[in-house]
Amino acid sequence: MNDVPSSAELDALRLSLEVAVRSVGFSLPLAVLVAWILTRARFPGRILFDAFVHLPLVLPPVAVGYVLLILFGARGPIGAWLRSHFGIELAFTTAGAALATAVMTFPLMVRAIRLSLENVDRGLEEAARTLGAAAVDRFVSITLPLMLPGILAGAVTALAAGLGEFGAVITFAANVPGVTRTLPLALYTAMQSPTGDALALRLAVLSFGLGLLGLLASELLVRRVRRLLGR
Amino acid sequence: MLQVSVVRKRPGFSLDATFAAPTPGVIALFGRSGSGKTTLVNIISGLSAPDAGDIRLDEDVLTDTGASIAVPVERRRIGYVFQDARLFPHLNVTGNLRYGEKRARAAPQVIGFDEVVTLLGLAQFLQRRPRELSGGERQRVALGRALLSQPRLLLLDEPLASLDLARREEVLPYLEALRDHLAIPLVYVSHQFDEVLRLATHIVLLEAGRVVAQGPVNEVSLRPELQSIVGPDLVGAVLEGVVTRLDAANGSADLAVGRGTLQVSLRDVPVGSRVRLQLLARDVILATQPVQGLSVRNALASTVTAISNDDYGAVLVRLDVGGETVLARITQDALQALKLRPGDAVWALVKAVSTRGHAFRLASGA
Numbered sequence: 001m002n003d004v005p006s007s008a009e010l011d012a013l014r015l016s017l018e019v020a021v022r023s024v025g026f027s028l029p030l031a032v033l034v035a036w037i038l039t040r041a042r043f044p045g046r047i048l049f050d051a052f053v054h055l056p057l058v059l060p061p062v063a064v065g066y067v068l069l070i071l072f073g074a075r076g077p078i079g080a081w082l083r084s085h086f087g088i089e090l091a092f093t094t095a096g097a098a099l100a101t102a103v104m105t106f107p108l109m110v111r112a113i114r115l116s117l118e119n120v121d122r123g124l125e126e127a128a129r130t131l132g133a134a135a136v137d138r139f140v141s142i143t144l145p146l147m148l149p150g151i152l153a154g155a156v157t158a159l160a161a162g163l164g165e166f167g168a169v170i171t172f173a174a175n176v177p178g179v180t181r182t183l184p185l186a187l188y189t190a191m192q193s194p195t196g197d198a199l200a201l202r203l204a205v206l207s208f209g210l211g212l213l214g215l216l217a218s219e220l221l222v223r224r225v226r227r228l229l230g231r
Numbered sequence: 232m233l234q235v236s237v238v239r240k241r242p243g244f245s246l247d248a249t250f251a252a253p254t255p256g257v258i259a260l261f262g263r264s265g266s267g268k269t270t271l272v273n274i275i276s277g278l279s280a281p282d283a284g285d286i287r288l289d290e291d292v293l294t295d296t297g298a299s300i301a302v303p304v305e306r307r308r309i310g311y312v313f314q315d316a317r318l319f320p321h322l323n324v325t326g327n328l329r330y331g332e333k334r335a336r337a338a339p340q341v342i343g344f345d346e347v348v349t350l351l352g353l354a355q356f357l358q359r360r361p362r363e364l365s366g367g368e369r370q371r372v373a374l375g376r377a378l379l380s381q382p383r384l385l386l387l388d389e390p391l392a393s394l395d396l397a398r399r400e401e402v403l404p405y406l407e408a409l410r411d412h413l414a415i416p417l418v419y420v421s422h423q424f425d426e427v428l429r430l431a432t433h434i435v436l437l438e439a440g441r442v443v444a445q446g447p448v449n450e451v452s453l454r455p456e457l458q459s460i461v462g463p464d465l466v467g468a469v470l471e472g473v474v475t476r477l478d479a480a481n482g483s484a485d486l487a488v489g490r491g492t493l494q495v496s497l498r499d500v501p502v503g504s505r506v507r508l509q510l511l512a513r514d515v516i517l518a519t520q521p522v523q524g525l526s527v528r529n530a531l532a533s534t535v536t537a538i539s540n541d542d543y544g545a546v547l548v549r550l551d552v553g554g555e556t557v558l559a560r561i562t563q564d565a566l567q568a569l570k571l572r573p574g575d576a577v578w579a580l581v582k583a584v585s586t587r588g589h590a591f592r593l594a595s596g597a
Binding site: 126128131132133141146228 | 278304305307308311317319320334
């Protein structure tokens, strides 16, 4: 990183992107699975599971960060296990910031994917079945392609939202320059500094631009994919 | 032979159907909306499970609840053409056609890709997406897709129901071609008797979840159970005959039926073809004496074999015409005026033009 012209904005932008991309990459397959379970599976406690998945939408992000710290911190049950078995450190690391972001944006992603799955005509899956396609084959060849608009929309929205995750990140991963100081954390830090006004403004404009770009990209992508899918 | 004997009870509707029909051939499941036709084909396909019963196709057991046998849908090798086509929107026509073909590599080949494209006239659509096709074209693609999965049996659930009259004509000739050129048995669900008349070899009549009659088309056409389903205007004996003379200029043809000849309204059917026609009972006029000076082309010497009241206030007279059975629907007044009794000799008068649209060519040249 030494050869990159390092300014506070570039650092924060690079970190935000890294955190958001890692969080989406990690949670997307899981979100598809959870969306599938919530849409198609019938089991006792489904409503509770549904509520649990959506909890980050309504909880204070700080609370989510705190729970993560208890579970995934160096002395937390999962954190200690990850550390001793895999040497993975989550608290106060970039990976930890990605985890906190993933948890916070997970419900957004699940909602978008679930909506698209609900719109997949079960009749098409039945048709595939009469044509000789077994369960996994049907999912890969019919259901997944037809869900693609929702998956993409969910991923891009989560990416855009992930660029700006603040509360959970600062609680769980702290505000370490170059490690966990993402755009919103840098913005907050600049606002706290008596000489940071100009920097804060630049960071705010950057955040606005990125958010808008993300939402536009999501919309355009979904339209394009819908057309490709013959809708 | 397709043998089905299944029970499925649900709140509000129960199906208890048993039938056996020869294969190959076109087995029509005929009945009103809500009579259980779609439920029955879904059970045959395996998409629905019966509460109890068994399904056999030739030597193979597909379902036998007593022996806990239920071959999964994807391994039944039963093609299914749905009422709404259900083409995969993310694949083009070729992709749709190949979908089943790719998954049927291990099965004995019934028909190849090129043959299906030719048979169903799909060559100009191959690169198109389903949404760019008309309703009739979609059904042809669905038909081709099902055929290429190399099925042992093909189920068609009212494939024409969502199409208007013109679109139906886009599909019907292809269904006839299928019947005439392939040895795949078809189960054809319909509530339109003209489709059944045109395509089927065997009819299974369903009423409120039960099979009320079954058999070859001409036999079932005489059954009172059919009459209560199609209504008084579509009652009529179905006859089969061979074209002996064709008058292309006047659009008429002579048909050898049983021991007699019938002049009918028919075009584009070469001499020697087998034709099936329905003589609607309301179009058959009875005379107790030979008549002269009438435009009617057919005066068939017949014997009254039975007289019954129909459910609509009129009378259905069953006649023997040279070994064939014909139905005539007349009023109570006419019956009393003519004093008809079983055993009486009468002339059955049939206008040639009244057969227009009720006569169809069966297998070409057969």
